[in-house]
Amino acid sequence: xxxxxxxxxxxxxxxxxxxxxxxxxxxxxxxxxxxxxxxxxxxxxxxxxxxxxxxxxxxxxxxxxxxxxxxxxxxxxxxxxxxxxxxxxxxxxxxxxxxxxxxxxxxxxxxxxxxxxxxxxxxxxxxxxxxxxxxxxxxxxxxxxxxxxxxxxxxxxxxxxxxxxxxxxxxxxxxxxxxxxxxxxxxxxxxxxxxxxxxxxxxxxxxxxxxxxxxxxxxxxxxxxxxxxxxxxxxxxxxxxxxxxxxxxxxxxxxxxxxxxxxxxxxxxxxxxxxxxxxxxxxxxxxxxxxxxxxxxxxxxxxxxxxxxxxxxxxxxxxxxxxxxxxxxxxxxxxxxxxxxxxxxxxxxxxxxxxxxxxxxxxxxxxxxxxx
Numbered sequence: 458x459x460x461x462x463x464x465x466x467x468x469x470x471x472x473x474x475x476x477x478x479x480x481x482x483x484x485x486x487x488x489x490x491x492x493x494x495x496x497x498x499x500x501x502x503x504x505x506x507x508x509x510x511x512x513x514x515x516x517x518x519x520x521x522x523x524x525x526x527x528x529x530x531x532x533x534x535x536x537x538x539x540x541x542x543x544x545x546x547x548x549x550x551x552x553x554x555x556x557x558x559x560x561x562x563x564x565x566x567x568x569x570x571x572x573x574x575x576x577x578x579x580x581x582x583x584x585x586x587x588x589x590x591x592x593x594x595x596x597x598x599x600x601x602x603x604x605x606x607x608x609x610x611x612x613x614x615x616x617x618x619x620x621x622x623x624x625x626x627x628x629x630x631x632x633x634x635x636x637x638x639x640x641x642x643x644x645x646x647x648x649x650x651x652x653x654x655x656x657x658x659x660x661x662x663x664x665x666x667x668x669x670x671x672x673x674x675x676x677x678x679x680x681x682x683x684x685x686x687x688x689x690x691x692x693x694x695x696x697x698x699x700x701x702x703x704x705x706x707x708x709x710x711x712x713x714x715x716x717x718x719x720x721x722x723x724x725x726x727x728x729x730x731x732x733x734x735x736x737x738x739x740x741x742x743x744x745x746x747x748x749x750x751x752x753x754x755x756x757x758x759x760x761x762x763x764x765x766x767x768x769x770x771x772x773x774x775x776x777x778x779x780x781x782x783x784x785x786x787x788x789x790x791x792x793x794x795x796x797x798x799x800x801x802x803x804x805x806x807x808x809x810x811x812x813x814x815x816x817x818x819x820x821x822x823x824x825x826x827x828x829x
Contacts, residue, residue: 464581465489467508469499469525470543471517479512482570488577496520500528508538510580512564512573515544524735526560531733531760539580543568561615563623616646648696676823681716682709686742686753689723697731699740707744709751711823714800719753722796725789726755726816732789734759734813746822754817762808790816 466488470476476492483490491506493499495518503511511529515522526540545566561583562576620643624636631639677685686705694700712719723742730740734757743754794804797818808814 464510465491465506465508466510466512466577467499467503467506468492469494469496469502469511469513469517469522471495471514478570479573482574483577486574486577494518496522496525499525503529503535503538504532507535510539510541510577512541512543512577515542527735539583541576541580560619562619613646613649617643617650620646645696677712677714677716677719679708679710682712682719682744685716685720686723686744689720690727690742693724693727693731696728697736699731699736702731702736702738703727703740703742705742705744709744709746709753712751713820713823714797714802718796718800722793722818723753723755725793726753726818729789729793729816730755730757730759730814733757750819750821751823752817752819754815756813756815758813761810761812761814762806763810767806767808793818 466483468476468479468483468490470479470492471494473494476494480490480492491502491508493502496513497519499511499513499517500520511525513522513525517525520528522542522544526542529535529538529540539561541562541564542560543564543566562580564573564576620639624631624639690703690705691700694703714722727740727742734740738758741754741756743752743756745752745754790806793816797804800820802818802820805817805819806814807817
């Protein structure tokens with residue numbers, strides 16, 4: 458395969474000698490190449506240079522390689538950039554974490570320049586295959602419900618493929634404990650993939666079903682509300698490994714929504730908060746009542762949304778179904794909004810870019826059920 462300067466490679470490595478050697482090897486092989494010495498500088502260069510491939514050390518000053526990877530996966534236009542992580546760790550922890558976040562490949566130090574370039578060539582071939590498959594899917598799906606396959610499908614699928622490849626290649630060379638950890642991470646990625654697919658089909662069902670929910674299920678008591686919220690928090694926080702980040706505050710006596718629908722709404726709001734905020738940052742779930750009714754609000758300290766993005770979410774119901782995937786805000790908020798409104802509630806988003814988002818579901822206050 459003949460290298461081309463069209464394929465740009467960014468190397469993020471704090472070791473000056475290794476950084477120079479990798480950069481020089483790329484240039485001699487005919488690739489366009491840039492370098493950065495820490496995570497913050499690497500992200501700045503990536504945004505300006507728009508590389509096809511990012512080769513990033515795991516242990517970096519200021520921001521480590523897994524944090525760089527997570528940020529790249531959220532950057533508009535860079536979600537599918539091929540990312541190769543490097544580390545000298547011998548226990549495989551960084552490798553599993555990187556694969557779970559969606560790393561495309563892994564280089565264990567020390568490695569030769571031949572191994573390095575072979576890895577680069579493999580990533581370019583895989584990138585081109587993905588692009589051909591995506592182009593084919595676009596053509597086949599044109600005019601249907603989606604103009605493109607959701608990117609959320611690719612990240613967990615990459616984790617499943619990457620970790621399973623490691624298991625196949627290292628059979629007999631890794632300990633039972635390492636195998637168990639990798640299988641656990643594969644299961645986590647599969648769970649995320651299942652969640653995305655479930656939402657994809659749920660939103661179709663919600664849009665096709667305009668009838669209101671049965672009144673037999675249109676009420677939750679205080680205990681049911683608390684249980685539904687706690688179960689949703691537990692499931693989603695476990696999926697992202699963020700059990701310590703989520704705090705539940707307050708209580709509500711009654712809501713005009715079934716416990717199952719309430720749990721689904723809260724799960725999607727928390728999932729959105731986890732997806733768009735960094736691990737370790739707080740997520741707060743507030744249950745409260747005021748003059749407007751009874752509300753559940755989920756707030757995060759993540760990247761936030763612009764006024765235009767919020768307007769697009771709020772205007773979703775006015776769009777033709779063939780356009781809804783173009784909004785680029787995922788399925789969770791859209792699904793939550795429709796479930797809330799079908800159950801007689803209202804949905805509000807407040808957000809400041811760079812500071813976070815508050816998603817609030819509000820229902821008119823219910824009077825206590827008459828005693829028999």
